Amino acid sequence: MTNTKSKKKVLLINLGSPQAPTREAVHVYLKQFLMDPYVIDIPFLFRWFLINGIILRKRPRESAKAYAKIWKDGSPLIQHSAALKEKVQEQLGDDYAVELGMRYGHPSISEALNNLEKENGSEPIIVVPLYPQYSLAATESCIQETRVVAKKMKIKNPLHFVGTFYHRDDFLSAFTAHVEQEIKIFNPDHVIFSFHGLPERHIKKTDTTKNYCLKSKTCCETLTEKNKNCYRAQSFFTARGIAQKLNLSAQKYSVSFQSRLGRTPWIKPYTDFLYKELADRGVKKILVVSPSFVADCLETLEEIALRGRDDFIAHGGADLRLVPSLNSSKAWVQVVSDLVMQQK
Numbered sequence: 652m653t654n655t656k657s658k659k660k661v662l663l664i665n666l667g668s669p670q671a672p673t674r675e676a677v678h679v680y681l682k683q684f685l686m687d688p689y690v691i692d693i694p695f696l697f698r699w700f701l702i703n704g705i706i707l708r709k710r711p712r713e714s715a716k717a718y719a720k721i722w723k724d725g726s727p728l729i730q731h732s733a734a735l736k737e738k739v740q741e742q743l744g745d746d747y748a749v750e751l752g753m754r755y756g757h758p759s760i761s762e763a764l765n766n767l768e769k770e771n772g773s774e775p776i777i778v779v780p781l782y783p784q785y786s787l788a789a790t791e792s793c794i795q796e797t798r799v800v801a802k803k804m805k806i807k808n809p810l811h812f813v814g815t816f817y818h819r820d821d822f823l824s825a826f827t828a829h830v831e832q833e834i835k836i837f838n839p840d841h842v843i844f845s846f847h848g849l850p851e852r853h854i855k856k857t858d859t860t861k862n863y864c865l866k867s868k869t870c871c872e873t874l875t876e877k878n879k880n881c882y883r884a885q886s887f888f889t890a891r892g893i894a895q896k897l898n899l900s901a902q903k904y905s906v907s908f909q910s911r912l913g914r915t916p917w918i919k920p921y922t923d924f925l926y927k928e929l930a931d932r933g934v935k936k937i938l939v940v941s942p943s944f945v946a947d948c949l950e951t952l953e954e955i956a957l958r959g960r961d962d963f964i965a966h967g968g969a970d971l972r973l974v975p976s977l978n979s980s981k982a983w984v985q986v987v988s989d990l991v992m993q994q995k
Contacts, residue, residue, distance in 0.1 A: 657772040658748040660808060661991050662763050663736055664793045665781045665946060667753035668726035672718035678711040683755045689792035692853070714949075721952040728948035729753070732781070734979035735946070735987065742988040748772075754793050761800045768806065775811035776801075777994050779987065781945050783817040784846070784885040787853050790815070813990050817889045817942075821989065825982035826889075826942050827896040833974045834897070839938035841929055842899060844890035845922045846943040847950060848908035850915050854883055865918075883908075883918050889942045905929075909941075910950050922955075923962060930966035937963060940974045945983065947976045 669680040685691055685702045693701070721727055736751040743749060748770040752763030767776060780793040794812055801810055816822045830842070851865055857880040858864035864881050871884040878884045890906045909922040922939075929937060939959065941951045956973035963971045977983035 656745070658770045659746060659774055660767045660770060660772055660776045661739070661743070661747055661749040662760070662767065662776055662778045662797070663732070663739070663749065663751050663781060663987070664760065664778065664797070665728065665732045665751070665753055666789065666948075667755035667757075668728045668948070669715075669718060670726075670756060672715055672722040674711045674715045677715045677718065678707060680756055681711055681714065682707060687755075687788075687792055689795070690788045692787070692850075692856075717949060717953045717958075720957060721949065726948075727952060728946050731946035731976070731978040735984065738979050738984040739987050739991070742984055743991060747991070752797075754789075754796060760793075760797055761804065764797075764801060764804055764806060767808075768804070773808060775809040776806070777811050777813060777991050779813045779990060781987075782943070783815060783822060783889060783945065784882050784943055785815045785817075785857070785880055786849055786882045787856060788849060811994055813994060815885065816986070816990060817885045818892070819986070820892075821982075821986045823889065823892040823896060825977055825980065825986055826940065827893050828982060829977070829980070830893060830897060830938070830940050830974050833938055833972060837936065837938055837970075837972050839936045839972070840934045841937050842894075842897075842904040843922065843925060843929075843937055843939045844886075844893070844904060844906045845909050845939050845941050845955060846886040846889075846906070847910050847941075848917045848921070849882055850913075850917055852915070854881055854918060857881055886943065893940070893942065909954060922959070926959065926963040926968065926971075927966040930963060930968045935969040937968060937971045938974060939971060941976060945977045947978060951976060 669676040682702065685706060686698065691698050732751055736749055740749040748767055750763035750766045751758055752760035778797055780790050782789045797810060854864050860877050863877040864870060870878060871881065871887045874884050874888050887906055894904050905925055907920045907922040907925045908918050911917045939955050941955060944951050951973060960971040
């Protein structure tokens with residue numbers, strides 16, 4: 652039965668995950684993910700051949716093994732995102748209807764919008780892409796997909812998209828609290844802020860001047876009107892903000908980028924290269940923070956906490972520890988709730 656009470660509608664969106672840690676399930680997920688023209692932004696025929704003729708021949712099997720290492724009664728990303736959705740719903744109360752949609756996989760954006768359609772209310776649907784920094788591959792892809800799906804479903808409510816929050820003090824403070832706790836326990840020699848990587852061409856596409864981004868080694872050190880949409884510059888801003896709250900000197904932390912795919916140039920420096928560099932400098936204990944991920948997932952739990960630790964130790968380090976992401980922590984629930992309530 653349709654609820655007769657008018658509610659404000661909220662759609663939280665995260666990236667998504669395979670339905671199981673199997674080759675078949677990962678194949679389905681990766682095909683949907685990699686065929687997104689915002690992710691691999693090359694002409695369709697070249698993209699189709701690259702993905703179906705090369706990547707999907709080996710990667711699903713390899714990724715399935717990686718997922719199996721972190722899979723506990725389901726996908727961590729889905730579990731943390733679902734818990735966040737429930738807690739945000741509780742925080743916002745009965746005046747709101749909150750749903751969760753994944754850009755790829757389930758629960759899908761269409762499933763979430765369908766659930767919201769069952770609720771009364773003509774106000775705009777508040778859409779929150781759960782990506783702190785802006786990127787074409789994640790943020791813009793979610794925005795455009797939500798518009799396409801809503802149009803197909805003939806959703807009457809306007810869509811209101813919440814912007815990036817990499818610079819918000821409450822977001823930075825929430826991550827800082829997690830890092831501070833781990834520093835007290837682990838006492839690291841060095842902190843790495845590792846963000847998800849992007850191809851350099853993605854950064855250049857968001858450069859409105861077409862002649863600023865990646866043109867110098869210092870282009871991302873400050874945010875200006877020229878690079879305001881630059882994912883790399885926003886990532887450095889986030890790292891600096893957390894480091895300042897922790898009173899970390901510039902010598903005590905580094906910023907890097909992980910999760911490369913393919914042979915085209917990706918934004919630097921690379922996280923895996925940094926492991927060797929720091930080990931060669933005599934650094935023994937590393938704490939890694941991943942502030943582009945608000946929920947722990949394959950890229951944090953397997954790539955950093957397991958594979959990254961092995962790599963660092965193999966190069967001569969003693970230990971590497973991952974700072975848990977925000978997941979569904981109380982402070983993060985408050986940040987998301989405030990993001991929603993502050994929308995006009």
